[in-house]
Amino acid sequence: VKISVLVSGRGTNLQSVIDAIECGEIQNAEITCVVSDKEEAFALKRAEKHGITGIFVNPAEFSSRQEYDDKLLEILKEKETDLVLLAGYLRIISASLIDAYKNRIINIHPSLLPSFKGLNAQKQAIDYGVKFTGCTVHFVEPDLDAGPIIMQKIIPVLENDTADTLAERLLVEENKAYREVVKLFVDGKLEVDGRSVKIKK
Ligand code: GRF
Numbered sequence: 001v002k003i004s005v006l007v008s009g010r011g012t013n014l015q016s017v018i019d020a021i022e023c024g025e026i027q028n029a030e031i032t033c034v035v036s037d038k039e040e041a042f043a044l045k046r047a048e049k050h051g052i053t054g055i056f057v058n059p060a061e062f063s064s065r066q067e068y069d070d071k072l073l074e075i076l077k078e079k080e081t082d083l084v085l086l087a088g089y090l091r092i093i094s095a096s097l098i099d100a101y102k103n104r105i106i107n108i109h110p111s112l113l114p115s116f117k118g119l120n121a122q123k124q125a126i127d128y129g130v131k132f133t134g135c136t137v138h139f140v141e142p143d144l145d146a147g148p149i150i151m152q153k154i155i156p157v158l159e160n161d162t163a164d165t166l167a168e169r170l171l172v173e174e175n176k177a178y179r180e181v182v183k184l185f186v187d188g189k190l191e192v193d194g195r196s197v198k199i200k201k
Contacts, residue, residue: 001029001186004081006089007036011043013087016175017182018050029186032079069094095142103192105140108178117145123163135174137181150197153177
């Protein structure tokens with residue numbers, strides 16, 4: 001399974017998948033490229049360190065999201081991509097790209113969806129006063145943070161938590177969830193039935 005990863009920043013979720021592949025936890029998979037919309041993304045350095053092609057696609061060079069995503073699609077095809085991972089990728093993806101990779105684009109979001117969609121989900125959870133939150137790994141659909149849910153992990157919100165301390169504890173669960181889901185996908189264990197994703201035994 002050939003994996004392409006779209007990133008914008010730090011890349012801890014990318015790192016988690018790289019590590020899982022390198023240690024043999026995920027087999028029959030390789031990351032063939034990491035694409036960033038930000039030149040300075042640390043995720044690109046992580047890719048380079050592990051001998052993975054990193055590509056910066058500059059949004060300033062495209063006049064519309066459609067054109068930008070057409071370029072992405074060209075790269076994904078050229079790399080013979082089977083699975084696309086969004087790992088801290090901050091751009092919205094166009095419907096044509098989603099159609100081209102139906103149920104083959106996966107995202108991770110730092111809340112228990114459908115609560116707290118969009119940016120700053122950890123702060124939204126703190127501000128709302130929920131006692132538990134978590135992360136959600138899901139297939140990507142045109143509506144933001146709304147596709148079929150593959151896996152969720154839950155943590156308590158502590159009384160002294162700030163958005164930052166919560167985000168830090170949540171990240172540990174995110175990193176675990178993402179590699180587990182990628183393994184399930186690569187092993188052909190995910191079955192999508194409408195909104196419901198089942199894990200084959
Ligand atoms: C994570 O919190 C992820 O849930 C969200 O963006 C953040 C990316 O972190 N979509 P990283 O770049 O993988 O470290």
